[in-house]
Amino acid sequence: MTASSAHRLFAEQALLPTGWSENVAISIDQAGSIVAVEAGQLATPEDERLCGPVVPTMTNLHSHAFQRAMAGLAEVAGTGDDSFWTWREEMYRTVGLVDPDDVEAIGAKLYVEMLKGGFGRVVEFHYLHHQLDGTPYADPAEMSLRILRAAQTSGIGLTHLPVFYARANFGGAAPKAGQRPFLHDPDRFLALLDRLSPACEAAGATLGYAIHSLRAATPEEMGVILESSPVTGPIHIHVAEQPREVKDCLAWSGQRPVEWLLDNMPVDERWCAIHATHMTPGETRRLAHSGAVAGLCPATEANLGDGIFPAVDYLAAGGRFGVGTDSHVATSVAEELRLLEYGQRLRDRRRNRLAASGASVGRTIFDAALAGGARAAGAGEPGIHVGGKADLVVLDGANPYIAAAGGNQILDRWLFALGGDTVRDVMVAGEWKIRNGRHDREEDIDRAFARVLNKLK
Numbered sequence: 189m190t191a192s193s194a195h196r197l198f199a200e201q202a203l204l205p206t207g208w209s210e211n212v213a214i215s216i217d218q219a220g221s222i223v224a225v226e227a228g229q230l231a232t233p234e235d236e237r238l239c240g241p242v243v244p245t246m247t248n249l250h251s252h253a254f255q256r257a258m259a260g261l262a263e264v265a266g267t268g269d270d271s272f273w274t275w276r277e278e279m280y281r282t283v284g285l286v287d288p289d290d291v292e293a294i295g296a297k298l299y300v301e302m303l304k305g306g307f308g309r310v311v312e313f314h315y316l317h318h319q320l321d322g323t324p325y326a327d328p329a330e331m332s333l334r335i336l337r338a339a340q341t342s343g344i345g346l347t348h349l350p351v352f353y354a355r356a357n358f359g360g361a362a363p364k365a366g367q368r369p370f371l372h373d374p375d376r377f378l379a380l381l382d383r384l385s386p387a388c389e390a391a392g393a394t395l396g397y398a399i400h401s402l403r404a405a406t407p408e409e410m411g412v413i414l415e416s417s418p419v420t421g422p423i424h425i426h427v428a429e430q431p432r433e434v435k436d437c438l439a440w441s442g443q444r445p446v447e448w449l450l451d452n453m454p455v456d457e458r459w460c461a462i463h464a465t466h467m468t469p470g471e472t473r474r475l476a477h478s479g480a481v482a483g484l485c486p487a488t489e490a491n492l493g494d495g496i497f498p499a500v501d502y503l504a505a506g507g508r509f510g511v512g513t514d515s516h517v518a519t520s521v522a523e524e525l526r527l528l529e530y531g532q533r534l535r536d537r538r539r540n541r542l543a544a545s546g547a548s549v550g551r552t553i554f555d556a557a558l559a560g561g562a563r564a565a566g567a568g569e570p571g572i573h574v575g576g577k578a579d580l581v582v583l584d585g586a587n588p589y590i591a592a593a594g595g596n597q598i599l600d601r602w603l604f605a606l607g608g609d610t611v612r613d614v615m616v617a618g619e620w621k622i623r624n625g626r627h628d629r630e631e632d633i634d635r636a637f638a639r640v641l642n643k644l645k
């Protein structure tokens with residue numbers, strides 16, 4: 189197909205890889221790929237005129253979809269010191285109540301919410317595999333297939349990461365009863381990946397995998413999976429989220445979690461270290477130099493009281509990062525990026541921590557998270573460019589703050605000062621999924637989701 193026969197969008201302002209441009213025509217072929225991007229154009233009557241400035245969709249690099257159903261239900265103070273570990277008990281209660289239909293309904297609702305928040309792709313870190321007593325479903329991939337269907341219903345792009353989980357703590361501790369729905373041995377896990385490879389291909393999803401954490405697998409188990417898996421997609425792992433994990437890792441190995449990971453696993457650009465909250469300055473530099481992406485989830489990390497990622501030092505060392513919504517107490521690009529910057533400000537009692545002198549903070553962290561997120565998802569080069577997929581967010585040009593803004597002010601207004609309704613339209617792979625703030629299957633998706641919420645009350 190030639191550019192002249194392609195569908196052409198016209199935007200008065202667009203954020204391109206070269207920066208903000210005006211009067212931009214974006215031509216898209218029937219496969220949803222961008223075949224031309226031209227600035228300084230005049231709109232033609234055939235063009236589809238966009239109703240505000242255009243930016244690329246962001247990757248949400250860390251999600252446990254089912255946890256969206258319990259977001260807001262763990263906010264009642266307990267009798268002792270509430271922590272990540274008491275929250276985890278509430279999460280295990282939710283695991284015990286949801287079946288495959290529920291997981292699909294929660295996923296579809298969550299993914300629509302993510303689209304509305306400006307995300308065009310989600311990386312699903314999927315560990316809820318089996319029935320409550322640990323018995324696999326008739327198809328051991330049942331829960332993964334429901335995630336694939338939820339993504340297709342919503343239209344969000346998906347990178348699916350089945351999670352290997354076998355242990356309760358360092359040193360190969362036997363798993364607890366509440367962990368039975370998560371468990372595999374390496375052979376069964378490799379068989380799951382084999383089963384999912386064609387399913388993901390048919391669904392247009394990217395397949396990678398995850399090791400839940402250093403607590404959840406022995407070095408031998410991790411070695412078998414890394415050596416034997418034919419999957420070439422991304423590898424993710426939770427690491428150093430909690431001080432107790434650091435203490436337990438030191439007791440087990442004499443090393444801290446990030447230090448152990450970098451010394452014992454082939455960590456490179458294929459890897460994403462989720463959280464990496466608790467690092468020494470030396471670990472921070474080493475992780476930055478490894479080429480891995482740090483997967484930051486600022487709203488969840490704040491909600492769980494995890495701590496503050498050393499982002500200033502990590503970026504100074506050239507580190508890459510992206511953002512994820514993890515437990516989904518927030519579901520938007522703006523909330524995650526805002527909290528990322530604010531955590532640094534609160535710790536340092538200073539402003540504008542993550543941008544160089546004179547640079548826009550919004551633009552700096554948006555660009556960095558866009559690149560890191562795409563890498564962590566095993567997706568292609570992000571952004572609005574020829575050869576890429578048309579994954580676009582149209583911000584609401586009728587919003588007076590957006591209407592009066594130009595260039596990087598648009599990002600700074602959106603990310604730091606405006607609400608969730610700033611995203612007007614979202615296109616994924618050339619198809620509009622959100623139009624004027626609505627998804628066309630929203631009523632059915634909401635109805636199915638409401639049934640799940642009533643069950644969890």
Ligand SMILES: [Zn+2]
Pocket residue numbers: 250252313426462514
């Ligand atoms: Zn997580």
